[in-house]
Amino acid sequence: MMSKIRSRIIQFLQLSQCRFDVDGQKIHTCNACLTFLEQALLIERPGKPSRLMPYDKLNLDRLLFLINPAIRVH
Numbered sequence: 001m002m003s004k005i006r007s008r009i010i011q012f013l014q015l016s017q018c019r020f021d022v023d024g025q026k027i028h029t030c031n032a033c034l035t036f037l038e039q040a041l042l043i044e045r046p047g048k049p050s051r052l053m054p055y056d057k058l059n060l061d062r063l064l065f066l067i068n069p070a071i072r073v074h
Contacts, residue, residue, distance in 0.1 A: 009060070
């Protein structure tokens with residue numbers, strides 16, 4: 001499940017032309033750092049508390065808005 005979600009997030013970032021870097025199991029954007037753990041995704045954003053989201057409860061639309069707020073998800 002982790003690799004499927006990771007691939008979907010990378011595809012979204014590429015389509016939205018959001019700048020990002022992949023460093024092993026981490027994806028860095030200007031607004032967030034996503035760390036792919038075995039059972040959950042760790043979301044770290046400047047000035048916000050870290051969030052640990054289990055993959056089976058992850059709302060990708062909400063996550064994508066958090067890491068790239070310039071994109072409006074309908």
